[in-house]
Amino acid sequence: MSSHGTDLRPASAPSPIRTVLVGCGEHARVVNHAALSLIPDIEVVAVCDLDPTRARDAARQFGNCPHFTDLGALLSKTNAEAAVIIGPPHVHADIAATCLEAGLHVFVEKPLFTNLDDLARLSELAAAQPGLNISVSFNKRYAPYICRIKEILANESFGKPSYLYAKFAGGYRNGPTDLLRVGAIHYFDLARHLFGDIARVSALPYQKQAGQAHIAVNLQFASGAVGNFFLSSLGLWSAKGAEYLELRGDRNFITLDNLREFTWQKPPIAIRDSGSTHQAGIEVPAPAEYLEPNYSNISMLEYQSNHQNGYFARIEAFVADLRSGRQTGPGLGDAERALKTALAIETSMASDGAYVDLQTAATPQPALREPA
Ligand SMILES: NC(=O)c1ccc[n+]([C@@H]2O[C@H](COP(=O)([O-])OP(=O)(O)OC[C@H]3O[C@@H](n4cnc5c(N)ncnc54)[C@H](O)[C@@H]3O)[C@@H](O)[C@H]2O)c1
Incomplete structure (x- = not known):
């Protein structure tokens, strides 16, 4: 920085x-x-x-x-x-x-x-x-602990990324598509940023009234990894745990609560033969890595929203891109993939949870209408 x-x-x-x-x-x-x-x-x-x-x-x-x-x-x-x-x-x-x-x-x-x-x-x-x-913007890509997750996925003993869970419980929303195309769009981009392209989705809503719903999504990545989104516009935006990520690899996983509380349960140091017929092995656990922001000396840059949500670093990257003439930050193509994930979820909900393929050339045609 x-x-x-x-x-x-x-x-x-x-x-x-x-x-x-x-x-x-x-x-x-x-x-x-x-x-x-x-x-x-x-x-x-x-x-x-x-x-x-x-x-x-x-x-x-x-x-x-x-x-x-x-x-x-x-x-x-x-x-x-x-x-x-x-x-x-x-x-x-x-x-x-x-x-x-x-x-x-x-x-x-x-x-x-x-x-x-x-x-x-x-x-x-x-x-x-x-x-x-x-x-x-897609600023969450630039949040410090998302950057740490990227490093672990790329360089350490995480193994093949195999499961991703993302929760975005983003307060009350105005219209039926506002949760997906405006709020949760962050997590459609993050999922792809961390695990690669999403291949297909299936989604079911519990809709209390227009614009206020829980949505449960099954997903499969092009890599073969699987996952779930839990998306909600039934309030509790300011609650701890309104945003949550869990990523699993080989015998280890990472959790991130509200972009602020990071835990990496590292792969076990060793796996001993259990000598049992029903348990495959006994794990000798490794120490976990825990990170949380230090709030004791808060400058403008460390101010939790601007720093911890990645806003400052995102704008800094835009300026660096203008200077270098290259585009490294998210742009049109990333916004397209994220919108198409939202549209595929809308399409699936309108067809009783049928799987919608995001890799075919055809664009999903959601039955829901955008708010005027
Ligand atoms: N990345 C994030 O985490 C994050 C968080 C919150 C909001 N947002 C985004 O920020 C945006 C703004 O949110 P907000 O809560 O500040 O909304 P807001 O309604 O308070 O602000 C929007 C402003 O745009 C002005 N405006 C509207 N049309 C205009 C035009 N044609 N020309 C000039 N000004 C115009 C309005 O007068 C208003 O002042 C939204 O698109 C939202 O999705 C992103």
Whole structure:
């Protein structure tokens, strides 16, 4: 992670990336703008929100830069290279398209789009402007303990990843698709980030009323590993354990509670012959690895949400990608796979839990409609 505060770049360093902020609501101001303000390689040159008070308040955080309520006006009056877009989910694709057409790189909060028409539109623009970076947040990939899990899966004695359980119990949601296409989309991306492509899903809902459901999902990865998602919009978002991951390999497993409490039950040191006819072996256990954040000396960067949820590191990676001209962070293709997982789950629920294949060329056609 880079230093912050004083700008120590040599005189020959390139000028900061001229960036505009579009959408200055709660999440933007409290999380993303706080992270951006700590990155010297970013210069916020203008901000925009439909709500003039929010636009003005956001501008105050960035040296009272010009603020707008209309994106067209901002783009016509501002010389910028990149846009950070954090609006309501259903307008992300539209705002991103306008910024791409104006020649700006875009960093968009998840979800980048919530339907296949918007995916097609952005794919066309990406093909027409291959030099522009189209990034989606998917910040949980950058959470410190998710990075630790990636290391263990790649380099240590975990063995072949064989089972993944993910829980996303994300509070009350507005519409029937909001849990899947907006909230749990994080975990569709994380599952793929950790275990590779999902091959098929089968899902059954317990729906209390429209938009408020428990959803139980069986899944199989292209690797052959299996797993389950438990997704819920029946409240308890702020409870401990609202988000949970478990990953199993050969005689060892990792659990992660709310991205903050990490346990790795390591493979046994040895397995002794049990001498029994019904037990295959007796394990000599290895010490487990436990990690949790240190809250005793909390700087802005260690502030639990920005650091522990990976927001800061995600934006830092976007800036590094713009500097290198390569895209290492999640983008259009990752957003597409995550949306298609959500659509496959919707399709399965509408057909009484039938398996939906995510590897065939045909796109799942969910029967549920998006909220207006
Ligand atoms: N990655 C995460 O963990 C995470 C967490 C929370 C929220 N989010 C995402 O952040 C986004 C914002 O969430 P929020 O709770 O702050 O919502 P919000 O409604 O408070 O903020 C959205 C803002 O966008 C503005 N806006 C709407 N249309 C606009 C337009 N065309 N041009 C300019 N401004 C426009 C609104 O006036 C509002 O101020 C959502 O898309 C959500 O999915 C992500």
